[in-house]
Amino acid sequence: MEEPALPPATGEKEHLSLALANSAIALAGGHTVDLLGTPAQANRWLTERGLAPVDAGMMEMCAAQVRSLREQIRSLFASRAAGLPALPAAVAAINDAMTRVPTAPLLRWDDKAGPYRTTPHPTTEIVDHALATVAADAADLLTGPDAERLTACGSTPCNRYLLRHGRRHWCSTRCGDRARAARAYARRTRSGA
Known part of the structure; x- marks a missing residue:
């Protein structure tokens, strides 16, 4: 199915985590679109947000990590929007993503050459940094002043989240x-019955 050209939900431009949560879209008729469905799509999504270079060479394992973090963030957003307790696994996933990134090249030791420093596999490091950035944004959103405005879209079957603005x-x-069309249809069918 063709990717829908949906405008960003209110708050997505300010919060990467909201954009990630909204990258799996439920459409009318039971259709869904996953903007991270393939490694190339996940790479493009990260690139468009300045989190990965175009040529990162994302593999399925890395794309699956991005999709997994998305589901954990969606779980936390759903809990927050509904006023329910969060799943401990979702909280742990956010904390893990924020703390997994090494802050400096690691020390290695070669028996012949001696000690040296190196970074992990470049693509894995890119994904880990991207996940840490998005996870930190989710933590900031959930604990910051915008948390009270976080809500699920009020239109069925949409599964996106937004920061409520006014009556929207x-x-x-x-x-x-x-x-609005569904409400008008319901009024017409009630009055015609």
Whole structure:
């Protein structure tokens, strides 16, 4: 299915974690679009947000890590929006992503050449840094002043999150129009029955 051209939900430009959470999109008719469905798509998503170079060479293992973090962030956002306790595994995943990144090249020892410093595999390091950045943003969003505004889109079947602004309950005008049309249809069918 073609990737939909949806505008970013309110807050996505300020919060990478919100953009990541919204990268799996439920559409009408039971269709879904995963903007991270393949390694190339995951690489493109990270590149568009300045988290990876175009030629990072993302492999499926790395793309799966990005998708996994997305699901943990979605779980935390759902808990926050509904006022429910968070799953401990989701909290642990965010903390793990934030602390997994080495802050300096690691010390290695070669029996012949002696000690030297090196960084881990370049692509893995890129993904780890990207995940740490997004996880830190999620932690900041969940604990910061915008946390009270975090909500799920009010239009079925949309599964995106947004930062509520005023009376707006939808992630996009498309979802708002769909919700208004559904209400109008319900009124017409009630009055015609």
